[in-house]
Amino acid sequence: MEFTILVALFYLTTFIISYLITQLILHKFQNLPPSPFPAIPILGHLHLLKNHNTIHRTLSNLSNKFGLVLHLQLGSRPTVVISSAQAAEDCLHVNDIVFANRPVLVGSEITGYGGTTMAWAPYGPLWRAHRKIASTEILSVHRVNALCDIRADEVKLLLRRIQVEGANKIIEIKSHLVGLATNVIMRMVAGKRIYNENDNEDAKRFGKILDALHGEAFDVVDFFPFLKYLGLKKMAEKRFGKIFVGMDAFLQELVDEQKKKVEELDGECDGVDKKNLIRVLLDLKKNDPSYATDDIIKGLVQNLLLAGTETTASTMEWALTLLLKNPEVLKSAKQEIDNHVGKNRLLEESDLSHLPYLHCIINETLRMYPAAPLFVPHESSSDCMVNGYRIPKGTLLNVNVWAIQNDPKIWNDPTKFKPERFKGVKGDKIRYEFMPFGSGRRACPGENLAMRVVGLTLGSIIQCFDLKRVGEIDMEEKVSLTMWKAKPLRAKFLCYSDMVELLSHI
Numbered sequence: 001m002e003f004t005i006l007v008a009l010f011y012l013t014t015f016i017i018s019y020l021i022t023q024l025i026l027h028k029f030q031n032l033p034p035s036p037f038p039a040i041p042i043l044g045h046l047h048l049l050k051n052h053n054t055i056h057r058t059l060s061n062l063s064n065k066f067g068l069v070l071h072l073q074l075g076s077r078p079t080v081v082i083s084s085a086q087a088a089e090d091c092l093h094v095n096d097i098v099f100a101n102r103p104v105l106v107g108s109e110i111t112g113y114g115g116t117t118m119a120w121a122p123y124g125p126l127w128r129a130h131r132k133i134a135s136t137e138i139l140s141v142h143r144v145n146a147l148c149d150i151r152a153d154e155v156k157l158l159l160r161r162i163q164v165e166g167a168n169k170i171i172e173i174k175s176h177l178v179g180l181a182t183n184v185i186m187r188m189v190a191g192k193r194i195y196n197e198n199d200n201e202d203a204k205r206f207g208k209i210l211d212a213l214h215g216e217a218f219d220v221v222d223f224f225p226f227l228k229y230l231g232l233k234k235m236a237e238k239r240f241g242k243i244f245v246g247m248d249a250f251l252q253e254l255v256d257e258q259k260k261k262v263e264e265l266d267g268e269c270d271g272v273d274k275k276n277l278i279r280v281l282l283d284l285k286k287n288d289p290s291y292a293t294d295d296i297i298k299g300l301v302q303n304l305l306l307a308g309t310e311t312t313a314s315t316m317e318w319a320l321t322l323l324l325k326n327p328e329v330l331k332s333a334k335q336e337i338d339n340h341v342g343k344n345r346l347l348e349e350s351d352l353s354h355l356p357y358l359h360c361i362i363n364e365t366l367r368m369y370p371a372a373p374l375f376v377p378h379e380s381s382s383d384c385m386v387n388g389y390r391i392p393k394g395t396l397l398n399v400n401v402w403a404i405q406n407d408p409k410i411w412n413d414p415t416k417f418k419p420e421r422f423k424g425v426k427g428d429k430i431r432y433e434f435m436p437f438g439s440g441r442r443a444c445p446g447e448n449l450a451m452r453v454v455g456l457t458l459g460s461i462i463q464c465f466d467l468k469r470v471g472e473i474d475m476e477e478k479v480s481l482t483m484w485k486a487k488p489l490r491a492k493f494l495c496y497s498d499m500v501e502l503l504s505h506i
Helices: 002-029 052-066 085-094 106-111 125-137 141-146 148-165 174-190 201-215 225-230 232-265 277-287 294-308 310-325 327-341 349-354 356-368 401-405 427-433 447-464 497-504
Strands: 069-074 077-082 170-172 384-386 389-391 396-399 465-469 477-479 483-485 490-495
Touching (some): 052 401, 141 447, 148 174, 148 447, 148 490, 148 497, 170 174, 174 201, 174 277, 225 232, 232 277, 310 356, 310 465, 310 483, 327 447, 349 356, 349 447, 356 401, 356 447, 490 497
Parallel strands (some): 077 396
Antiparallel strands (some): 477 483
């Protein structure tokens, strides 16, 4: 009996050693990027990704140890992690079309209307149509300019709420920032506010949808397809289906509300520039009913809401946190605003182009704490070369933008908040060393809108309130799809005496 066990152990050990040696030889023979050795059979390197709250830091540490172009085997999915600006350029410029696709995931197929939304649609005619509508009908410079009153209204309401609630009291600012960002996007796409002083039922529903979607980005079946034979795929589909039902009902109500208004107006509607996105899409549907279906409309609205709310709010919370930790920067920003705007009126969006230091503060915040530290994954549609390595077809691509933007070889003293490093720096001088909104065909089309919302909100708060920290400020991060502070910022927002009267008239 003992001899049989020893023989079995010998053969098992021999098999494992042979497997690992073969794996190592094949890896080098195929000219794949460096990889942690060994990869555990079936599991691959998944055991190395333990803390999901700081996954960007875990991947950065692995890249520093094994290579800035890193090959990981995540279950059945070959994955390349990019932590180098040069390699990012290879992926997002040289091989942009190759990496323009998204991976097919259980969750994205169900919650993304069969993978047909702008975020998850494969690169092709449908995705190009989505992108064109988003870029021309809601996020173009002309349309963003035309809807500036929405942003001004929401910022003024935020200032008033802070003034009323913050008189010598500590405010947890996160919920206020989420409310502002959500109302701005919601008014642009659906013509309504959902964060209100008296009724927040819609806001609660939307918050639950966000939490569910962010908490369910991947499923174990995405990495181990064979688990479908054990019924796990059906369980995942049921779980995602439950999320989808709630989300779809919420979005359908938005579409039905706009349909009803169009019918009531009997063809008479607001000027083209003032129409919300759903109204624009309903007009397009008259000309092309096969394309602008309800699901297509809901998919576009979903993407804009998901991409434009928490990312914007988290950036503003990090910026306020950094200003509280660096009072000399806050003082300089306040001085710049006072010198240009004065104290007899509130800051306006047209002032932002005359506030370069404020712009530097926003860029430095985005450098240190990008809203999405890892880009939404891409997938290669054919073999290609990245930084001298072969990347096979079907490889998952993760660009660790946080690692690139905090690389000490690129950025001097990267852990220090130094807005002046962006003084006079244009985008073409930074290239792939700074890309908080992505790059290439799948880059975020809402950069212009986001920078205006963040700039106007942050500048207005600096102009109107004396920010006071409360105890030590925790800088721990928590990542789902968006990088938040693990502990929401709590501070005092004391209204400057010369701003009290201005705010009282809001």
